[in-house]
Amino acid sequence: MxxxxxxxxxxxxxxxxxxxxxxxxxxxxxxxxVFFNSPADIQAKNVQPGTRFRLGGLVKQGSVQRTESQQVSFEVMDGQSSILVRYKGLLPDLFREGQGIVAEGVLENPDVFRADTVLAKHDENYMPREVADALRRQGHWQGEGKASQQAQ
Missing domain, CATH: 1.20.5 (Single alpha-helices involved in coiled-coils or other helix-helix interfaces)
Structure with missing residues (x-):
């Protein structure tokens, strides 16, 4: 060779x-x-308590409950099922009912998730203020989906 x-x-x-x-x-x-698991994924995979992962979904309307010690509990849903999330700390500014979130933490039992971190997701219509102001001055955008209506 x-x-x-x-x-x-x-x-x-x-x-x-x-x-x-x-x-x-x-x-x-x-x-x-996987970037996050939905509540339906958790039930389908039969995730065991004590498992650390990211939970994602929408905050259920009317489920947010706050206490004096910065303790917050709310339900995260994905259309098929929901799971109770408990979090202690300050929530992001974008956090609200009906908003998408990703929470990182540990499953305490099949129905309760204890979060260490909560991240609020913005929608696809997010635009920095400077860009929105410039587009408004040019007459191309008036906010909240009116740019596509004006283009037609």
Missing amino acids: TRKKRRLTLIGVAGGVLALALGLVLYAMNDTI
Whole structure:
């Protein structure tokens, strides 16, 4: 075997080993490459109490209850099911009923999730104030979905 063939064989074997290792890593992480789980996912997967993960969904209307010690409880729903979330701390400014959130924490029991962090998601219509003001001055946008109506 010539020197060139040995080098090509070594490169081919190394590439195959790297591809196999990458495939095994991706297979092992198959269930954990999720940004968040919905309440329906938690029930379907039968997640055990004590498991740490991210929970995502909409804050159910009328479910937010606050106490004096910055303790907040609310329900997160996804249209199929809901789960009670307990959180102690300051909530983000965008947090409100009907708004999408992602909470990171631990499942205490099948119906209660204890959150360490709560992130409020803004909708797809979000626009920085400076951009919105510039578009208003140009007459292209008047806020809350009127840009698409004016373009027609």
